Each structure stands twice: as structure tokens, then as C-alpha cells.
Amino acid sequence: MARVLYDLCGIDEGLRFSPYCWRVRYALAHKGLDHETRPWYFTDKQALDFADHDRVPVLVDGDEVVADSYAILRYLDRTYPEAPLLGEGVAEARARFFKHYAERALQPAMLRTIVMDLLNAIHPKDRDYFRETREKRLGRTLEEFHSPAKGLSQLDAALAPLRGCLAAADFIDGEAPAAADYLLFGSFMWARCVSTADLVSNADPVYGWLERMLDCHDGLGRRAMRVTDIEGAYR
Amino acid sequence: MARVLYDLCGIDEGLRFSPYCWRVRYALAHKGLDHETRPWYFTDKQALDFADHDRVPVLVDGDEVVADSYAILRYLDRTYPEAPLLGEGVAEARARFFKHYAERALQPAMLRTIVMDLLNAIHPKDRDYFRETREKRLGRTLEEFHSPAKGLSQLDAALAPLRGCLAAADFIDGEAPAAADYLLFGSFMWARCVSTADLVSNADPVYGWLERMLDCHDGLGRRAMRVTDIEGAYR
Structure with missing residues (x-):
């Protein structure tokens, strides 16, 4: 799938607890945007080198790479203007x-x-x-x-x-x-x-x-x- | 003048200190609306009988009487839509x-x-x-x-x-x-x-x-x- 969210996980790969990733998961649901999540651990720094960032959330949307939950919400509003999140x-x-x-x-x-x-x-x-x-x-x-x-x-x-x-x-x-x-x-x-x-x-x-x-x-x-x-x- | 704000005063008639009245004074300035203020004391309850209210701010704007600072801000946006205060x-x-x-x-x-x-x-x-x-x-x-x-x-x-x-x-x-x-x-x-x-x-x-x-x-x-x-x- 073209849309991937790097998402912090814990003792179980399905345990997703980052408050910042949760913002983005709700924002994607709000926009009705399908995506898959990729489990990430705090110490997996090199896995985010491609994003020039060291923390999640990182959203890969086709060719676009956006880090930071607030920046992702802004990106989503700009790219998918229906159902505004932050507004203008x-x-x-x-x-x-x-x-x-x-x-x-x-x-x-x-x-x-x-x-x-x-x-x-x-x-x-x-x-x-x-x-x-x-x-x-x-x-x-x-x-x-x-x-x-x-x-x-x-x-x-x-x-x-x-x-x-x-x-x-x-x-x-x-x-x-x-x-x-x-x-x-x-x-x-x-x-x-x-x-x-x-x-x-x-x-x-x-x-x-x-x-x-x-x-x-x-x-x-x-x-x-x-x-x-x-x-x-x-x- | 047609626009009057009832405004709490203290030991001096010029000492105006109500936080709610200050909201309205800034809101009126924001809209560029001239007004005069009328000094009011906490115990002047009967002076507000006309507004069916017992506290300031009370704004009299021509035939309109509006009490409560937030309601006044809404009223101002509705009546004078330029330079929105609260917005929609x-x-x-x-x-x-x-x-x-x-x-x-x-x-x-x-x-x-x-x-x-x-x-x-x-x-x-x-x-x-x-x-x-x-x-x-x-x-x-x-x-x-x-x-x-x-x-x-x-x-x-x-x-x-x-x-x-x-x-x-x-x-x-x-x-x-x-x-x-x-x-x-x-x-x-x-x-x-x-x-x-x-x-x-x-x-x-x-x-x-x-x-x-x-x-x-x-x-x-x-x-x-x-x-x-x-x-x-x-x-």
C-alpha cells in the first residue's frame, strides 16, 4: 500500500501507545484515508534515516515523507482538503x-x-x-x-x-x-x-x-x- | 450615544477592573465600534433590571440589550460581521x-x-x-x-x-x-x-x-x- 505510518510499539507488536501516533491514526480515519502501520521501536533510529528524523510518527504517503504529528495534520489538510482537521x-x-x-x-x-x-x-x-x-x-x-x-x-x-x-x-x-x-x-x-x-x-x-x-x-x-x-x- | 456598556468600577469611578468587561472593551475596539461606558457597582442590581440580569457587562446597542461577555462577543460578530472575533x-x-x-x-x-x-x-x-x-x-x-x-x-x-x-x-x-x-x-x-x-x-x-x-x-x-x-x- 502506498500510505504507511511508522507507529511506536511495545512488548507486543500490536501494542501501539504513542500519543503522537494516535493523533495521526485518528486524523487518517477522519479523512477516510486507508493506510498500513509499520511497527517501530524507540531504538530503531536508523529505520527512520530516510525521513531525516528520529521519532515517530512518520507518514509515507506515496512520494511524500512527513514527520511530527502536527506537521502531518497540516500536510493532510493541505493534500486532502475535504473534512478539515486543523482548518485555516x-x-x-x-x-x-x-x-x-x-x-x-x-x-x-x-x-x-x-x-x-x-x-x-x-x-x-x-x-x-x-x-x-x-x-x-x-x-x-x-x-x-x-x-x-x-x-x-x-x-x-x-x-x-x-x-x-x-x-x-x-x-x-x-x-x-x-x-x-x-x-x-x-x-x-x-x-x-x-x-x-x-x-x-x-x-x-x-x-x-x-x-x-x-x-x-x-x-x-x-x-x-x-x-x-x-x-x-x-x- | 446609542451604544452603552455597563462597566464595573471601584474606589474611583475611573477604575474599571472587571475581566468580563475588559473582554468586551477589547472586542468593541477590535470592531471599531464607538461606545460610552456607564459606571456600575456590584450592589447596583436594580440598575440592570431593564436587562433582566444582575451583573456586568451589559451592552445596550440601540434597541438591543445583551448581557454576558461571551454572548456579547457572539452578538457583535452576528451584527457587525467584519473583523470576526470568535468566528464561526x-x-x-x-x-x-x-x-x-x-x-x-x-x-x-x-x-x-x-x-x-x-x-x-x-x-x-x-x-x-x-x-x-x-x-x-x-x-x-x-x-x-x-x-x-x-x-x-x-x-x-x-x-x-x-x-x-x-x-x-x-x-x-x-x-x-x-x-x-x-x-x-x-x-x-x-x-x-x-x-x-x-x-x-x-x-x-x-x-x-x-x-x-x-x-x-x-x-x-x-x-x-x-x-x-x-x-x-x-x-
């Missing part, structure tokens, strides 16, 4: 906020909660790399950083604006999901695939949105393999 | 997030920092009302809630996504300010008018944005009276 002008400028909100507010809080589950879900050959790069970034060991209580309380605070939106509309982008929804939901798929932690109470308006996001595009998220589907995943 | 469709849906981000993430953090300054800037006849309603909402006394250290640290965390946006563009809405900028900046005007607290360090990308917002529309924000301009404001 002010709509696109506003979408950019959601990228940073996911990466700087939601994910740090989630990571604090799920980091040990995440380590366990990563392929053994990738674990030293993951530990080394993340501990350098965090300035402490994963074990020191790990604090579900602090993470959940941080997440609860970070979700406050989202609750306001979702009390009034089914999706962040209105009546149907688009880029703002996918940019945030990728982070929730990341946590869902590697961990059983309950990040959001079912009394929270965010919970209903998560359920709707799992169901949309023929249950794309709900069908995804979780670590709990893998025999022997918890040693 | 997905752009409008995304703008709504910024309303909640201001009200649920930024303002609670700021209030914790400036609440005693705010009380001091409020007209003496309004202070009992302010204390009673806010203490009921907060579940503690203003003095117990007041904690600049906690407020500033909460604000620092809440601003993380904004920093990402403003590192790449001059305004949240791109090359020029629009509703997302005004929805957030109203909160900063609120703090600026009643307090001298430095909420954002000048090394922060948010700082440059605040300066640009103060300057835009002929220095609308920078020209506004602050509590420090009032003789005897600090007893």
Missing part, C-alpha cells in the same frame, strides 16, 4: 493551543500517574533508552517521579477548562470531533493502552467525551490492544 | 475553550494572588457584598484563601500551554489578536488594574504578549487607570 487562519491558530495543552498540561500529569506502567509496556530492548532519556529530562529517577496521587490531582486541575467545554458540546470542536479533539485524545489513548489507571471519574463530563472518542471512527480507540490484553504482560 | 464553526468552538481556560485555570490562580488588593480596590459600599459572595463560593475567608505563593505557582503551571503558543506566534489567534486573545487578556487586565503583583516574569514568552496586548487598539489597556494612579488608594 484563526481556527488553525487556536488548534495549536491544544497541542501544547496536551503536551505541557495533560501528559506531564498523566506520566506521573502511569510512568511505571509505561515502562512495563515498553519492549525490553527499549527500556534502557527510555529510562535514560526520560530521567535526564525529568531530572530524577522514574521511581522518584512516579506519584499517582500527585499526577491525578495535577490532571484534575488541568482538566478544569475542558469540563467547561464538554458540559456544553459533545466534542471540543463542536458537534463532531476534529483536530482539537484528536490532539488531546492521543494523550488519553497513550495512557489507556499501557495502564489500567482510572484517570477520569465517570461523573466527570470529560468521561462522556472519552467514551465518544473511543467509539468514533468505528471504535478505532476501543478496538486498540491494551496491555491487559497481553498474556504475561505483568510479570 | 470550528473556530468558534475552539474559542469557547479559552473562555473556560481564563475562568477556571487563570483567574482562580490570579485571585489567590491578588484577592486582598482586589478587596481594597472595590468601592467601600460593595465590600460586604463582595466578601460575602466570594467567601461562600470559596468555602473560606478571603484571608484564608489569600496566598500569593500558591497562586503564582498555580498560575505558572496553568500558563504552560500558552507559552508554547506564544513562542511561535505574536498572538494566540495568530498574527493579530482576536477573541482567544481578548478572552484571556481580560483576566490580566483585572489583575493589572487592582494590583501591582508581577504575575509573569519578563523572561516568559507570555510577558511579550501582555505588552503587545497592552499596546494594541491605541494602548487601550495601557491607558487604563490602575489603583496606583489613585491618591490614597492604600490606606
